[in-house]
Amino acid sequence: MSHLLEVKDLEVKFALRFGDLTAINGVSLTLDKGERLGIVGESGAGKSVTGFAIINLLSKPGYISAGRVLLEGQELNRLPEEDMRKIRGNRISMIFQDPMMTLNPVLTIKTQMIETILAHANVSKTEATDIALDKLKKVHIPSSEKRIHQYPHECSGGMRQRIVVAIALLTNPALIIADEPTTALDVTIQAEIMDLLQELCASEKMGLILITHDLGVVSQVTERIAVMYAGKIAEIGPTQVVIHDPQHPYTQGLIKALPGSLQPGSRLNQIPGMMPTLTDIPPGCAFHPRCTISDTICRMEVPALISRHDHDHMIACHVVK
Amino acid sequence: MFAFIVRRIIQAIIVMLVIGLVGFIIQHQIGDPVRDLVGERVTPAEREVIRDQLGLNDPFYIQYVRFVKNAVKGDLGLSFFYKKPALEVILAKAPATIELVLVTALILIVVSIPSGIYAAIYPKSWFSRIIMAVSTIGVAMPVFLTAIVLIYFFGVELNWLPSYGRGETVNLWGWESGFFTLDGLKHLILPSVSLSSIMLPLFIRLVRAEMMEVLETEYIKFAWAKGLHRQRVWYIHAFKNTLLPVITVFGVQLGILVAFTILTETVFQWQGMGFMFLEAVERSDTTLLVAYLIVVGVIFVVVNTIVDIIYGFVNPMVRIAGTK
Amino acid sequence: MKSWNRFKNSYLLYSFKRDPVAIISFCVLAVLGVISILAPVIAPYNTYDTATIDIMDAETPPTWMEDGDERFILGTDIQGRDLLSTMIFGLRVSLLIGVGAVLFQSFVGILVGIISGFFGGKLDSFLMRLADIQFSLPYLIVAIFTMAIFKVAFGIGRYEDLAEPLLIIIIGLSQWPHYARTVRASVLGEKNKEYVEAARVIGISRQLIMFRHILPNTMTPVLVISTIQVANAIMSEAALSFLGLGMPITRPSLGSLIRAGFEYIFSGSWWITFFPGVLLVILILVILLLGDWLRDVLNPKLYKG
Numbered sequence: 001m002s003h004l005l006e007v008k009d010l011e012v013k014f015a016l017r018f019g020d021l022t023a024i025n026g027v028s029l030t031l032d033k034g035e036r037l038g039i040v041g042e043s044g045a046g047k048s049v050t051g052f053a054i055i056n057l058l059s060k061p062g063y064i065s066a067g068r069v070l071l072e073g074q075e076l077n078r079l080p081e082e083d084m085r086k087i088r089g090n091r092i093s094m095i096f097q098d099p100m101m102t103l104n105p106v107l108t109i110k111t112q113m114i115e116t117i118l119a120h121a122n123v124s125k126t127e128a129t130d131i132a133l134d135k136l137k138k139v140h141i142p143s144s145e146k147r148i149h150q151y152p153h154e155c156s157g158g159m160r161q162r163i164v165v166a167i168a169l170l171t172n173p174a175l176i177i178a179d180e181p182t183t184a185l186d187v188t189i190q191a192e193i194m195d196l197l198q199e200l201c202a203s204e205k206m207g208l209i210l211i212t213h214d215l216g217v218v219s220q221v222t223e224r225i226a227v228m229y230a231g232k233i234a235e236i237g238p239t240q241v242v243i244h245d246p247q248h249p250y251t252q253g254l255i256k257a258l259p260g261s262l263q264p265g266s267r268l269n270q271i272p273g274m275m276p277t278l279t280d281i282p283p284g285c286a287f288h289p290r291c292t293i294s295d296t297i298c299r300m301e302v303p304a305l306i307s308r309h310d311h312d313h314m315i316a317c318h319v320v321k
Numbered sequence: 322m323f324a325f326i327v328r329r330i331i332q333a334i335i336v337m338l339v340i341g342l343v344g345f346i347i348q349h350q351i352g353d354p355v356r357d358l359v360g361e362r363v364t365p366a367e368r369e370v371i372r373d374q375l376g377l378n379d380p381f382y383i384q385y386v387r388f389v390k391n392a393v394k395g396d397l398g399l400s401f402f403y404k405k406p407a408l409e410v411i412l413a414k415a416p417a418t419i420e421l422v423l424v425t426a427l428i429l430i431v432v433s434i435p436s437g438i439y440a441a442i443y444p445k446s447w448f449s450r451i452i453m454a455v456s457t458i459g460v461a462m463p464v465f466l467t468a469i470v471l472i473y474f475f476g477v478e479l480n481w482l483p484s485y486g487r488g489e490t491v492n493l494w495g496w497e498s499g500f501f502t503l504d505g506l507k508h509l510i511l512p513s514v515s516l517s518s519i520m521l522p523l524f525i526r527l528v529r530a531e532m533m534e535v536l537e538t539e540y541i542k543f544a545w546a547k548g549l550h551r552q553r554v555w556y557i558h559a560f561k562n563t564l565l566p567v568i569t570v571f572g573v574q575l576g577i578l579v580a581f582t583i584l585t586e587t588v589f590q591w592q593g594m595g596f597m598f599l600e601a602v603e604r605s606d607t608t609l610l611v612a613y614l615i616v617v618g619v620i621f622v623v624v625n626t627i628v629d630i631i632y633g634f635v636n637p638m639v640r641i642a643g644t645k
Numbered sequence: 646m647k648s649w650n651r652f653k654n655s656y657l658l659y660s661f662k663r664d665p666v667a668i669i670s671f672c673v674l675a676v677l678g679v680i681s682i683l684a685p686v687i688a689p690y691n692t693y694d695t696a697t698i699d700i701m702d703a704e705t706p707p708t709w710m711e712d713g714d715e716r717f718i719l720g721t722d723i724q725g726r727d728l729l730s731t732m733i734f735g736l737r738v739s740l741l742i743g744v745g746a747v748l749f750q751s752f753v754g755i756l757v758g759i760i761s762g763f764f765g766g767k768l769d770s771f772l773m774r775l776a777d778i779q780f781s782l783p784y785l786i787v788a789i790f791t792m793a794i795f796k797v798a799f800g801i802g803r804y805e806d807l808a809e810p811l812l813i814i815i816i817g818l819s820q821w822p823h824y825a826r827t828v829r830a831s832v833l834g835e836k837n838k839e840y841v842e843a844a845r846v847i848g849i850s851r852q853l854i855m856f857r858h859i860l861p862n863t864m865t866p867v868l869v870i871s872t873i874q875v876a877n878a879i880m881s882e883a884a885l886s887f888l889g890l891g892m893p894i895t896r897p898s899l900g901s902l903i904r905a906g907f908e909y910i911f912s913g914s915w916w917i918t919f920f921p922g923v924l925l926v927i928l929i930l931v932i933l934l935l936g937d938w939l940r941d942v943l944n945p946k947l948y949k950g
Contacts, residue, residue, distance in 0.1 A: 057545055059537075089548030096546075101539035106561045115557075116547045167547065351798040461930035463880055465887045466903065466922045473910055473918075577783040587888055588907070599888060602793045610797065614790060625781070 002073055004207045005031040005054070005175055010067035012046070012053050012231075014278075021278045023049045023062065025231040028305070031175070036201055036208040038218030038239070040254070041228035042275050047211045050228070051177045053077075054209075055088050072174070090120040093168035095178040099160035099185070103152035109163055110148045116170050135166040139196060158189035165196060175207040182217065194221055215258055219243050224312075227251045230276055230286035233305055237313030247308060248315045249291050285318065293319050326630055333626045338389070340618040344611040345388045348398070349381070352607035397612035402604045407612035411594055415616075416496050417487055418582050418593035424513040425578060429520055429571075437528025438563075441536065442555060456522035464581065468515035468588040475511060483508045485590040512589040519581055520574055527570055531563045538562075572628030579620050660942045667938040670931040677928060681737035688730040689718075693896065704914050720916045722902070723909060724894075731902060732921055738898040739928070742812050743879035747871050749817030750878075754824020755867065759860070761825065762832025773829070776822035784819035785881055791815050792890040805893040812891055816881045823870050831863035865943050872936035876929045883925055899925040 012024035024046045031037050039047045052058050054069050056077055069076040071091060076084065088094075096102040104112060113132035114125060123131075129148075136144035139162040152160055161181065168176050178197065182190035198221045201208045210222055218225055219239055226236040227250065235248040246252045253271035273290040276282060282289055288298040297318045305316040363371070372378055376387065391397070397407040440449040476484030488508035490497045499505025535541060536559055544558045583595035590596065594613060601609040661667050680687055705714045705721040707728075714721075719728040757776070761769045795811060796804045804811075844853075885891035886900030887907075894905050899921045906917030 055546060057542070059542070085548050085550070087548070088546055094543070094546040096539060096543055098539065102543045104540040104544065104558050104562070106565075107558070115549060115553065119547065119549050119553070164543075347794055351794070457933075458926075458930065461876070461926055461933050463883050463887075463900075463925065463929075465884065465907075466926065469903070469907055469910065469918055469922065473915060477911060477913075577786070581783075581785070583786075583789060584884060584888065598793070602796055602890070605797045605800075607797060610793065617786075 003030045003070075004033045004035070004072060005029070005209075006068075006070040007050075007054065008068045008070070010050065010053060010069065011065045012049050012058065012062055013065040015061040015063065020065070022065075022281075023231055023278060024053065026067070027228075027231075027233055029226060029233075029236070031207050031209065033174070034201070034205040034207060035224065036198070036210065036222040038210045038212065038222035038225045039228060040212060040215055040218050040225060042213060044275055044277070045228040046231040047213075047228055048179050051094070051179050051209065051211050054177060055092050055094060056084050057088065086120065089116055089173075090171045091173055092175045092177060093171070093173040095161075095164055095168050095176065095181045097180040097183055099157055099164055102164050103160055105152055108149055108151055109155075113148070113163075113167055113170060116167055120171050131170060132166070135169045136163070138169065138200065139163070139166045141166070157185055158192065161185060161189070161193055162196065165193070165200070169200065169204070172204065173206060175209065176201070177209045177211070179211045180213070181210075183212070183214075190217070197221065215243070215254060227254070230281050231278075232286065232316065233314075234287065234317075235313075235315045236305070237315075241313050247313070247320050248317050249293055249320070250287050251315075253290075285316075295319050329626055329629055333622045336622050337618065340615060340622075341389055341392060342385065344614050344618075345385050347614075348388075348607055348611045349384065352611070392615060397615060398608040400601075400609040400612075401606045402601070402609070407609045408616070410597070410609060411612055411616050413497075414592065414594045414597045416498060417591060418579065418586070418595060420499055420509065421512055421516060421582060421585070421591060421593060422575070422578050424509050425516040425520075426571075426575060428513055428517040429524055432517070433521055433524035433528055434567075437525045438532055438555070438560065440525065440529045441532035444533070452525060456525050459518060459522040462518070464515060464519045464584050465588050467518045468511070468585060471511050471515055472588070482510055484511055487592060512585050512591050515588070516578065516581065516585045520578065523574075524567075524571075528563065528567055531566050532559060535559045535562045569628060569632050572624060572631070575624055577621075579617060657942060661938075664938060666934055670934040670938070673927065673931045674935060677736060677931075678740065680733060681740045684733045684737045688727075688733040690727045690730040692726045692731045692734050704909065704917070706914070707916055719920050722917050723905060723914075728917065728920060731897065732899070732924055735897050735899045735902050735921060736924060736928070738809070738892055738896065739879050739882060739900070739925070742809065742816070742882045742892075742898065743875045745813040746816040746820075746878040746882070747874045749813055750819075750821045750874065751824050751867060751871055753817065754821035755828050755860075755863075757821065758825040758828025758863075759832055762829040769829075772825065776825050779819070780822045782819075785884060787819050788815050788881055788885060789888065789890060792885055796890060805895070808892050809896075812882055812885065816878050816885075819881075820874055820877065823874065824867060827866045827870060828863050831866065835863075869936065869940045869943055872932060872939055876932040876936065879925075879932070880929055899928075 007027060007029040010024055010027045011022065013020040013022050027046070027050055029037070029050075039050060041047050049058065049062065052062075053064055054076070056064070056069075056079075058064070064077050067077075071087065076087065079087070103109070110129065110132065113135075114128040117123060117128040117131055118125070121128075132148060133144050136148060141147055141159065141162055147155070147159075147163075152163075155163065165181075176197075181197070182193050185193065194217055197208065197210075200206070208222070210218060212218055222239050224237065225239050225242045227234045227242070227248065229250050235242060235246065235251045242251060243255065246255050250271070253269070256269040257271060271290055276286060276289075282299075284300050285291070285294070285298040285303050288294040291298065295318060301318065303316040303318045305314050307314045308320075376384065379387075395408055399405070400407045400410050403410050436452050439446075440452050443449055472484040475482045483504075486508060487497075487499050488504040489502040490499050490505055491501045492498075493501075499509055541554060541559055544554045549558075582591075582593060583598055585591065586593045586595035587599055594616070598610070598613045600606075601613065661671070685691065704723060705717050705725075706712055707720040708714065708718050710720075717727045717729070719732070722728055722731055757772050761772045792811065792815060795807075799807065882891055882898060883900030883903070886898050887904045889904065892898040892901045894901055897905065902921040903918055903925070906914070906919075906921065910918055
């Protein structure tokens, strides 16, 4: 059966003056049509880089050094730039972290919406405006006929992120990559945007990759979770299984650190130590210096991501059986 | 906003009063209005009578107030050499300088914006490297040397372009213009090219730096992620945001350009205000000197104030939407 | 010996050795500096001595050209002076005024900066307001106006005698805010640091703290600004002299040489303008390149002035 998106052994490096740094080290993922996948991890784990690598939009000096990205069987990372442009914003849309920074301050919302449609579809400006208004209604923007003529600074943060979502929806993409879409927003608006995303993905049958450090958000919205650590996937599986029965010691640590899993009044749990920076990733399992159950082998060999209990749930650990 | 404009205008008036005071002190200390009026051949007694009539024996502040009052009415005194009101002399020379500055501004815009953008988009191409290298040397090149080199090659060796004077001009409602004759336009080329060479390196670097900064922003990354054509990302999304700070600096530098005309006009014997200023120095024509100081001061202050007010209008929007 | 060793191992020397542009600029500047200091010894003729000048030699082209005279390698100027010697003395005058103006402006600027930063309050805001005003005026124009006024006030004869100190003071005065702002910022940064507090606790006076402790810490940015300012000052001096508001032709700087030669460019005597012009551009360029390099090495964040 063919997947919507298939990422195979993806490797991303940053070309620096003193040599290449590996940011993503052999990440493999699949996503089916209409499926929602969460990628979680601490900052610097390579979540965002994975997202940008999928649409081949890594900022310099990053580049894809190995691996393949397939969208409906079509290999993206070998496409000529012009063909890749036709996929960006069309088959795959992106939602960025900070809605205050995502919209261009000197262009009206209308301009920023219809230019996306015109870049991908052969329609008139009037038709494009109609599509834009329709999408604004879908993200529940009140009096959208008036809003569409405004500049971004005339809207609130939550409003702007809904506009960004509307822009992502304009071309009915098969996949939306949302990079920390609610981190910069108030808590009440966070839930609103997440509900909106979930509802839209379900009704429009769109795939979603939700990149976040917030396990709580992921568990509500997604069907599967990939936990990343130091440029690799540590654990991947169905959301309910990973949340309620985590196998990898890192995932266990993350879930224990959630305030919700505690008795009131007790202290917060922390994973001791810090995530390594890209320049000094330890040999073997990158997590072993912080791991409570590490063994000699963890220091020597990089653990492979292998499925355990059932086919869908995979972890990369030497010790856990 | 209204309060801001009022405050800015009051500031401008204060600056003008200070410039006026400086001008007045100069005239008071080294000028000799009696000589300007009747020449050298008068007896000391006659001089004293004339001094009294002119009010030159009044207290300092009374004379200053009178000076300011006259200046506001447009009376900046008589030029000793021309035997005409100083303001009239300057205004007769102004069109030459203004046309030179206009053409220079045009060259600055037409050259610096495309090359700055190009150098920002393709920082590693050989053309960008050449632009940057030339602009480094350009900074080290005094404007009068640029002008001399241009005169030597295009005026003396190749004999393609005229290298002094304004050529044939047309009088339009009292404005001597070189814009409407081929000869006048030809004469404009070398002076305006050398005048623009002062600011060109600065502007190319400015446009390049601003454009590079904008290209790194999130909204440009989002524009790429929307799958827009690269031309649209560069020329609509990035360039529009680059323009704002560039316009501001441009406005301020325009005032400075007027003053830099002194150098260019000297080399090309361009009959404008700058050339007149140096002639006034050679002829010890103090009144004309002070009048020039005040006129250039007014131009400078007015341009600065307008730019500030425009920026004040635009800035709040940028502050809310752009940075934080 | 100790400080030499420290210098030998410093990052400054390390990055200098790795930067060919910096090495070449430094060598060229060093050669020009030595030439100008030793001008009376090195120059083939003493051009200030009118006895050696023969007006009949005027406008002789360089040796390698037709009509060239082997006594004058680069030819002669319009007064019959050996052009090479005149340029060497002109270089000396240009450098003297450039360095002098920068010493003067750094003295004024550092003083204002320290007073401003140390005493704060109304005095500080007044001095900084003054710096803002000075900053917003185009400095070359201020210098042109001031020199013009002095020329009219003194009359040409006395003006020419006073030209050199006047140029140093006026070019110097127009640029002091650069120093004042930088030094003030450093003083404010250093003022509350522990070693200054400690010095005060053990009873060392404020003045002593200022000069013994704060001043050395502000020297790095001052050095960077000074390099670029020397280039600016030389350029301003050249512009003023070119306008006839600077050094007289009897004691020319590079700028006055160019002015004098310019009138003869139409009659084909290009060398009187060309050689001093090239020398001037090289001089300014190497100082600017050296300044750029210093700024990048010593303080990457310093404002580009």
